[in-house]
Amino acid sequence: MSTTAFTTAITQARDLLRWRSPLRTELWAARLTATLRPEEVQPLIRRLTEDGSQEARLTLAALATVETAALEAVETAALDDVEPVPLNDEAERAAGQAIAREPGGDKTLRETLREAGTEAARGLPEWVGRMGQVVCEQAWYGKADRYGEQTLAALRFRYPDDKEPHILIVGIDQVNGGLAVDATVEEPKFLDDLDLRPADPAVVAGRVLDAFEMTDLVMGAPIAESLPAVRPLALARAQAVPDPVRQAPDDTLSRFLDLPDLPGAQEAFGKLVEFVGDRPLWWSPARVSRFLTSWLPREAILTDAAVSAMPEVVRAWSRFHGAEPEVLRQIEADAPHLPALMADESLAGLRKRMAQNDR
Template sequence: MSPKSRGRPAGRGKPKRKRLGPVRALLPADRMMSDARSIVQLADVLDVERWVSGWLGQAWVTAPLGEREPEHDLCMGVVGRACTKPSPHAVVAVAALRRVVPETEHTMLDETLAILAETQPMPAWIDTSGWTPVAAWRAVDVWESERVLFVEFDGPQPHTLMAQVDTVGGILVDRVGLLRAGAASLWDQFRDDDEVPMPLTAYPVEKVLAEFADALRCTDMTWPRQDDPDVVELRALAWARCRPYLPAGPDWEPLADAQRQRLVEDFVAAGGVPADGVTRSLADLFLDYGDGHITAGPLCWSPGAVELFLADWLPRKALLDAQQRAALPETLRGWLRFALNRRGVDAEWIEPVVAAVDEFAPDFEESFDTEATWGPAKQILAELSRRGVDLTDQEEVERAMSQLNAERLADRLRDD
């Protein structure tokens, strides 16, 4: 032991190591504020809006199920950091949000900008006017399973906003594009002669923007969230353009019984299928699916609608006896020809829909007998059928359901 250290407590004289707390994970607002440095010198306000729309999109697409206001939370985080550490890039981040977010956020952002303006320079585009929609077009395929919307805007940098909307099994925005002005005039050049007809038609601006907004609303209600990169990047910008035109929620009403009956009888009378109860029961099933799940209407079948019907909806929802199951493929082919002929679709574009029956029938056969794919309602009906319950007798079904529920409750109590 050194004479100098004799009697000295261990560790004395050595520099003490500073204990570091846990590293805080960067939040979306932290990352956005850091990235805002890259746009401080931007003069093009459309590029600024695209940048901030991308950050809002990331907040939206990464939010967990149940998180209802991820974009509001991002605004709150950015405002808090901007007020704590004012800087030119903080001003840019707040001002960019102000151009795109819903009106409910404007007061908070305006007040923050007023505070920052006392010490920080404002971006050159801060007072740049907004955008004016001047023309619109829509293209719809012959099956009404897909739409493409174009809206042209005038302003500091004229441009066109485009959306590709899928309506098979619901409404979903598949793609969003920010294109140069006049892009809609090139539509026919990008379509091949052998593609399904999808003519472009000029349409009132207000109606196309309302359709655009409704498609965004339906997409926002879909889980898991639509994660196409273009949709994520431009979703907030698109909402900013069309939010004022958002229509009231859809007021869906089922097909009237008299109309259903008339369609079934017209189908049977058209020939090509047996005029019996099996055919009528299957036609009722086709109408159930079409009325509830084909957005454009119960007769607007497409190859995609046939796929969802055979590979997903029918195995999950329906019980078929042996006669119905044997008659299903040919009856469905007949129904598709009947429905599309009634809508005036050319024969050339009816056959791809009919051919989808053969393509997806194996998926139906594989899934229909797999109980793991059945929905709750089908599981209950299957159990009642196994017990010999007449499913056409409402009173008998209700008695059997009461007994089944009592048995299940007793089983749960025993398990507990």
């Protein structure tokens, strides 16, 4: 780390000692980690330890609180001797693997940072010890936009002294496979403007961890510029929730109770469930059109009754999603063509043809 950057960190830490805010300090530490290249972390820890001032020790304690969670993916790749999948910066990932263990030692960088942070916190003001010591009180999950192309996972936390309650909100992309694309930490009142459903904190925390894991597996993932500065704290908060449930199924399908009373409706709905998969909140005009005009003719084998019932099933599903006018208009435009498309054998995909031949 450059001398200028080190001096800036110490100056900012001096201000934070006056603010006496665990949350402000954790957010600052998360932003600081976003400015560090992986090969700079070890020299920074060493320099802060050698400096020994209150400001240096606060920096170590804060980094240990938020950065150890962010280092886990790097260490796992290095310890398993697995070639990591490149992230947004391939060179940074390679450097991260190289520093996952201390040179000449058996300690991981995370262990080194945790030990340095624990030692540094001794003798600092009492409020420093509250950093990272949070309780998750509530959680919410739901659409970020009208069509559910992104969802929001929200977790509410408080410190042991009940001060600085805050909400972690993570935006999860649905169109591109469930990536974490943005995150923010806000005051609880921020939720007043969001239409989210209460949810199990363990499930929501698991979704946050799953989403960040997906982002880490995609080279050049389309994320917000602000995400790297929040990512370490977001991971630390999600991991602070007891027993997060990974790969939890979405309960949206189980809440849909308005299936039309028509012959073939259950069969038709089964194909809709197959199509929406693990992203049932994503229901846009484009997705409706793809289902009716492309996916069903290519993939689905349906009885005549199910084909006839499908438009009403899709309308009911769309009403359940808020009856967006554009979605309903798309159904009216595409549904009349469904019988002819289903009867056109040239549109069938390989799996459908093989299944038809086996019958």
